[in-house]
Amino acid sequence: xALDRFFRRRRPQSQPGAEDLPDLWTQCPQCKAxxxxxxxxxxxxxxxxxxxxxxxxxxxxxxxxxxxxSFAQRSGKxxxxxxxxxxxxxxxxxxxxxxxxKTGRPDAILTGTGSIQGIPVMAAAMDFAFSGGSMGSVVGxxxxxxxxxxxxxxxxxxxxxxxxxxRMQESALSLMQMAKTTVALEGLTEKGLxxxxxxxxxxxxxxxxxxxxxxDVIIAEPGALIGFAGPxxxxxxxxxxxxxxxxxxxxxxxxGMVDDVVDRREHRAYLTRLLGVLTRREVPA
Numbered sequence: 001x002a003l004d005r006f007f008r009r010r011r012p013q014s015q016p017g018a019e020d021l022p023d024l025w026t027q028c029p030q031c032k033a034x035x036x037x038x039x040x041x042x043x044x045x046x047x048x049x050x051x052x053x054x055x056x057x058x059x060x061x062x063x064x065x066x067x068x069x070s071f072a073q074r075s076g077k078x079x080x081x082x083x084x085x086x087x088x089x090x091x092x093x094x095x096x097x098x099x100x101x102k103t104g105r106p107d108a109i110l111t112g113t114g115s116i117q118g119i120p121v122m123a124a125a126m127d128f129a130f131s132g133g134s135m136g137s138v139v140g141x142x143x144x145x146x147x148x149x150x151x152x153x154x155x156x157x158x159x160x161x162x163x164x165x166x167r168m169q170e171s172a173l174s175l176m177q178m179a180k181t182t183v184a185l186e187g188l189t190e191k192g193l194x195x196x197x198x199x200x201x202x203x204x205x206x207x208x209x210x211x212x213x214x215x216d217v218i219i220a221e222p223g224a225l226i227g228f229a230g231p232x233x234x235x236x237x238x239x240x241x242x243x244x245x246x247x248x249x250x251x252x253x254x255x256g257m258v259d260d261v262v263d264r265r266e267h268r269a270y271l272t273r274l275l276g277v278l279t280r281r282e283v284p285a
Contacts, residue, residue: 079138111123
């Protein structure tokens with residue numbers, strides 16, 4: 001056997017069951033650094049090299065925000081239907097079924113009670129993995145119920161938005177959720193209960209134009225895309241170049257649309273201090 005053939009690197013052979021092995025590394029889409037998944041999870045899915053905030057599903061989000069073991073789910077009893085018989089390249093029920101299998105939940109929202117450093121809260125998180133976090137009738141109903149339950153239980157509401165906007169397969173029914181959620185949130189105002197909104201990447205469309213941006217305190221994650229229409233649509237409409245960083249969290253902070261931009265790794269500590277002030281409770285030092 002020739003020496004060059006002996007030392008030639010062979011391609012690894014696939015082993016039975018290799019497709020079931022978990023991926024160990026993730027590449028940061030911003031700085032392209034290779035990140036060990038266990039370290040990435042320990043760091044709240046924030047790139048330690050450049051600070052890029054990876055998108056989270058609703059379950060991951062509430063696990064990170066709430067005290068361990070404190071979450072009691074309240075959503076999931078309402079399921080979406082197809083009142084319009086919508087069909088494009090496939091039927092709406094087919095799209096829903098695929099999203100439900102992917103995420104393991106009936107729609108793009110997860111709500112329930114829990115606590116943050118011992119402070120009881122009603123919490124809600126949208127799931128961008130479910131049809132782009134689009135807001136249909138179920139999302140609107142679950143958020144309205146969360147707001148009404150928070151008012152009835154004298155709890156502050158903490159909501160994490162992640163959405164591409166209203167769900168086109170439900171047409172006007174999805175747009176109606178903008179008014180529905182806004183009215184429901186008035187119950188918190190009437191009782192003097194705080195509502196805190198966290199805008200993650202992306203938060204756009206009818207969600208931005210309704211419940212996501214009418215909170216008492218609005219914070220955003222670094223670099224999050226936040227707006228109504230997309231930058232390309234706006235640029236084509238006004239036929240002008242947009243400023244650098246337009247519709248990113250930092251730009252919106254400079255122009256007064258959000259109250260603060262907070263690194264995800266600081267959310268629990270930040271919310272603890274904020275809720276302590278707003279609810280007049282003593283919080284851990």
